[in-house]
Amino acid sequence: xxxxxxxxxxHLARLARLELKDEELDHFAGQLDDIIGAVxxxxxxxxxxxxxxSHPLPLTNVMRADEVRPSLTPEQALSGAPAQEQQRFxxxxxxxxx
Amino acid sequence: MTVTEHVSLVPYEDALATYDPVMGLEVHVELGTRTKMxxxxxxxxxxxxxxxxxxxxxGMPGALPVVNAIGVESAVKIGLALNCEIAExxxxxxxxxxxxxxxxxxxxxxxxxPIAFNxxxxxxxxxxxxxxxxxxxxxxxxxxxxxxxxxxxxxxxHGASHSLLDYNRAGIPLIEIVTKPIEGAGARAPEVAKAYVxxxxxxxxxxxxxxxxxxxxxxxxxxxxxxxxxxxxxxGTRSETKNVNSLRSVERAARYEIQRHAAVLDGGGTIIQExxxxxxxxxxxxxxxxxxxxxxxxxxxxxxxxxIAPPREWVEELRGGLPELPRLxxxxxxxxxGVSEHDMQSMLNAGAVDLITATIEAGAPxxxxxxxxxxxxxxxxxxxxxxxxxxxxxxxxxxxxxxxVTAGELNDKLARQVLEGVLAGEGxxxxxxxxxxxxxxxxxxALGTAVDEAIAANPxxxxxxxxxxxxxxxxxxxxxxxxxxxxxxxxxxxELILERLGAEG
Numbered sequence: 001x002x003x004x005x006x007x008x009x010x011h012l013a014r015l016a017r018l019e020l021k022d023e024e025l026d027h028f029a030g031q032l033d034d035i036i037g038a039v040x041x042x043x044x045x046x047x048x049x050x051x052x053x054s055h056p057l058p059l060t061n062v063m064r065a066d067e068v069r070p071s072l073t074p075e076q077a078l079s080g081a082p083a084q085e086q087q088r089f090x091x092x093x094x095x096x097x098x
Numbered sequence: 099m100t101v102t103e104h105v106s107l108v109p110y111e112d113a114l115a116t117y118d119p120v121m122g123l124e125v126h127v128e129l130g131t132r133t134k135m136x137x138x139x140x141x142x143x144x145x146x147x148x149x150x151x152x153x154x155x156x157g158m159p160g161a162l163p164v165v166n167a168i169g170v171e172s173a174v175k176i177g178l179a180l181n182c183e184i185a186e187x188x189x190x191x192x193x194x195x196x197x198x199x200x201x202x203x204x205x206x207x208x209x210x211x212p213i214a215f216n217x218x219x220x221x222x223x224x225x226x227x228x229x230x231x232x233x234x235x236x237x238x239x240x241x242x243x244x245x246x247x248x249x250x251x252x253x254x255x256h257g258a259s260h261s262l263l264d265y266n267r268a269g270i271p272l273i274e275i276v277t278k279p280i281e282g283a284g285a286r287a288p289e290v291a292k293a294y295v296x297x298x299x300x301x302x303x304x305x306x307x308x309x310x311x312x313x314x315x316x317x318x319x320x321x322x323x324x325x326x327x328x329x330x331x332x333x334g335t336r337s338e339t340k341n342v343n344s345l346r347s348v349e350r351a352a353r354y355e356i357q358r359h360a361a362v363l364d365g366g367g368t369i370i371q372e373x374x375x376x377x378x379x380x381x382x383x384x385x386x387x388x389x390x391x392x393x394x395x396x397x398x399x400x401x402x403x404x405x406i407a408p409p410r411e412w413v414e415e416l417r418g419g420l421p422e423l424p425r426l427x428x429x430x431x432x433x434x435x436g437v438s439e440h441d442m443q444s445m446l447n448a449g450a451v452d453l454i455t456a457t458i459e460a461g462a463p464x465x466x467x468x469x470x471x472x473x474x475x476x477x478x479x480x481x482x483x484x485x486x487x488x489x490x491x492x493x494x495x496x497x498x499x500x501x502x503v504t505a506g507e508l509n510d511k512l513a514r515q516v517l518e519g520v521l522a523g524e525g526x527x528x529x530x531x532x533x534x535x536x537x538x539x540x541x542x543x544a545l546g547t548a549v550d551e552a553i554a555a556n557p558x559x560x561x562x563x564x565x566x567x568x569x570x571x572x573x574x575x576x577x578x579x580x581x582x583x584x585x586x587x588x589x590x591x592x593e594l595i596l597e598r599l600g601a602e603g
Contacts, residue, residue, distance in 0.1 A: 015394055016196045054189060054399030060407040063167035066131050069138025074148040077156060077265070087147040088246065088262035091198045094255050 004032040017095040106361050110285075110353060113325070113360030119287040120333050121280040121352060122322035123231075125298055127273045128241060128315070129172050130308045134269035135240045136163030136206060136403075141271075143314070147264040155269035157202030162402055165190075169271040170213070171416065172307040173238045174408055176273055177214025178417050179301050180233045185213050187407045190238070190400040198263055199242035207274075209397040212237035213406065219301070221293040222425060223286065226439045231294050232278040243268040273307075279333065287323075288352035295319050295348050296446055300424035303452065312343050313485055319348050321376075323355040325363060334359070335369040339383050342376045345447060350381040358383070424451075431455065435464040448476055449486050453493055460497035463504065470496050474517050491520045498527040511584050512536045538587050545578075545586060549594045552577040563599045571595050 009029045013020045020028070046052075071077075074087050083090035134141060137154035153161035177184050191209035217233035244267050249259030275298065283290040299317060302310040310317040324336035337359070339351045355374075362369055373386035422430075428451065432442045435454075445451050450471045457467035471486065475496070479486045499516050502508040508516060508531070519530030531537065552574050553560045562570040571592055578591045 011394075054401055055404055057404070059404040060187070061409075062164060062404045063170060064138070064164045066133050066166050066168040067138060068133050068140045069152070071139045071150050071152050072156075074146060077148045077151045080158075085248070085262055086246075088264050089148070089198075089201075091261050091263060093259060094198065094245075094247075094261055 004029050004036055105358055107354070107357035108360035108364060110357055113356050114285045116327065117325035117334075117356075117360055117363070118281075118284065118328050118330075119352075119356050120324050120326065120336075121277075121283070121287055121291055122336070123277045123280070123291060123294060123348075124320040124322065125275045125295060126241075126318045126320075127176070127275065127302055127308050127310060128317070129169060129271040129273065130306075130316075131166055131168045131172070131271050133166055135166050135169050135238070135271035136269055139266075139269065145266055148266065150266040151268070155201075156265060157200070163206065165403060165406070166271060169238060170406055170408070172271070172305075173213045173236065173273050174413060174416055175305050175307060175420070176275070176302065177217065177236050178413070179305055179420055179423070180214065180217035180219055180236060180275065182214035182217030182233060182236060184408055184413050185211060185215070185406075186410075187211075187405055188213050189405045190403045191397045192400050193239075194396045195394075198261065199245055200268060201243070201263075201265055205239060205242065206400055206403070207239035207397075208237035213408070219294065219297060220425060221290065221297040222439075222443070223289055223293055224440060224443050229283065229286075229290050229293070231280055231290070234276045234278045236273055236275045239272050239274055241267050241270040241272050287356065288349040291321060291352045292345050292349040296345050297424065299345075299449075300446065300451070304421045304424050304427070306421075309487075311485055311488070312345070313483075313488075315343065318343055321348060321351045321355070323352055323359065324369070325356065325359045334363070335371050337369060337372060337374050337383075339374045339376050340386065344378075347376060347378060347381075351376045351383060354381055354383055435468065437468070441468075445472060448472065448479075450476070453486055453496075456493035457496045457500070460494045462497040462500035466500035466503065467493075467496065470499065470513070470517065474514050475521075478518075478521055489521060490523060491517065495520055495527055502527065502531070506587065507531075507538055508536065509538055509584075509587060512538065536585065538585055545582070545591065545594060548578050548581045548586070549574075549591065549598060552581065553595070553598060560599060563595070563601050566601065568596070568601055571601075 006025050006029045009025050009032065010020070013025075078084045078087070078089065081089050131141060133139060134155055137152050139150045139152050139155055142150070154163050174184055188208060188211040190206050191211075192204040193207045193209070194204040196203070212235040214236040215234065217236075219231050219233060220228050221231055222228050243263050243265040246262040246264075247253055247255050247258035248262060250257030255261070277294070280287070280290060280294075295317075299310045299312070302308050302317070308316055312318070319342045321339045321342055322336045323339070324334040326332065326334045337355055339355060342348050342351045359369055370385075370388065372388050374383040375386050376383050428442055428446065431451065432439070437445075442451075445454060445468070448471075454464075454467045454471050457471065458464055475486060475489060475491065479489055496517070499508065499513050499520075502516070503510065503513050515534065515536055516527050516530045519525070519534055520527060524530050524533060556574060556577065559570050559573050563574070574595050575588055575591050578595070579586055579588060
């Protein structure tokens with residue numbers, strides 16, 4: 001079973017703009033490896049007669065008419081935000097972008 | 099402050115002598131649906147921040163998306179108009195990334211199963227040559243929210259202390275249209291890029307699926323470009339210049355990148371695969387971020403949406419309802435209006451074709467409709483950096499001005515003032531004529547008096563004309579026009595002067 005390498009964890013951390021220490025990389029690599037291993041057991045059960053699926057129901061073309069429905073008010077929309085400013089969601093500094 | 103990179107550029111011709119450019123163009127079109135792609139929130143522009151959001155487009159737990167039927171229909175229409183195959187079955191996919199412009203932390207898009215693929219669009223260059231651009235795919239996705247970067251000097255992310263998000267735009271339907279690598283255009287690559295985007299814009303408008311206004315971001319282009327030495331088959335490393343938002347900029351960005359790549363390669367350097375920002379002011383590009391690989395987005399099929407399987411009969415029905423293709427329509431109009439290929443191309447680039455057509459339909463002669471839209475109005479649009487279509491004047495109003503000119507009630511100079519008045523919000527043409535008192539002086543008595551006065555005030559010139567120097571009449575015509583504040587019919591004034599002085603025109 002292919003495991004999650006330390007390098008892969010470092011790469012993911014870079015994408016997420018997370019700074020991880022060496023010991024954390026080892027720690028998370030181990031944990032992620034366990035999780036992936038547990039989920040991978042599904043592929044042992046799925047044989048060739050079980051096609052991969054993304055949805056449990058055999059449905060297609062479920063669509064809605066292009067009709068406007070009421071939105072939330074800005075107050076409602078922002079009510080769960082940890083921080084807001086100028087009626088907008090306030091987020092911390094964005095890193096690694098220009 | 100713009101981050102200035104000190105790059106030397108290779109002269110364009112030199113770059114092309116050594117290298118062969120390969121381009122890829124990715125165009126995002128915001129659809130003109132009333133609601134978002136996966137929820138019923140309004141897509142109306144200009145609303146208060148975060149007033150058009152709901153649990154679905156805010157990515158709240160448990161909220162389920164449902165596809166907008168018109169979004170799918172528009173995608174199929176675009177695919178068909180681009181001569182694509184339409185997928186019999188396709189799915190949406192999650193594109194995962196760490197950036198706050200999507201509250202879900204992913205963008206719902208399509209990955210390896212686009213709704214339309216393998217097409218082409220024939221585009222016409224300024225000299226009439228037709229270049230075929232192959233289309234890789236057109237897929238459905240959603241727009242992102244708008245960010246404000248606060249605390250820095252310039253509103254850029256760099257230097258900002260925090261950012262503010264408005265999610266009104268998050269979830270508005272987008273169609274992304276991706277070309278196959280465009281090869282063989284050589285030195286004309288930038289021109290092909292511009293012509294392709296112009297043609298695509300016309301096509302989208304003809305399909306009536308979006309207004310495709312580039313200045314409003316309803317249509318945005320990414321220009322991917324790489325160079326390879328002549329004779330080599332393998333592509334070089336590409337750069338991706340993002341969000342190039344006017345036809346002219348598309349051409350400039352491609353040209354700049356050709357010169358920049360050539361400079362790097364000539365100097366023995368390597369091109370880094372990265373995104374770049376285009377700068378309108380000087381036509382340059384600067385480094386953005388190192389491009390993430392497709393696998394970094396960890397695409398997987400969207401489990402909250404069921405697959406789309408456009409029924410064949412429906413696809414054929416949509417195919418049957420496609421409008422006349424813009425290029426063929428322009429050919430027809432060109433013959434009807436009796437204009438050159440070059441003039442037609444200028445009208446296309448100015449976004450004037452539909453406006454002129456509508457003006458003619460409202461009763462104006464073709465030459466006048468063309469003259470006003472491409473003259474006075476195009477100048478005004480340029481000065482205010484707006485699209486012609488966004489000017490506060492309608493084809494019917496322009497047609498009315500043309501009618502007044504044809505009837506001899508306005509001359510060209512007065513007509514320009516009327517247009518100016520309409521643009522300034524003074525009312526429709528008749529109101530402006532009335533308010534500003536703009537009428538050709540056709541009262542022969544008043545005109546006669548003005549002519550007599552001009553002759554009396556300029557005896558030396560009058561004598562010359564009497565002696566047969568007809569050319570001198572211009573000075574007297576000028577004097578009369580000045581006296582009547584430009585409101586006289588210059589041809590009639592000339593006639594009167596010659597008559598009075600017994601000279602033959």
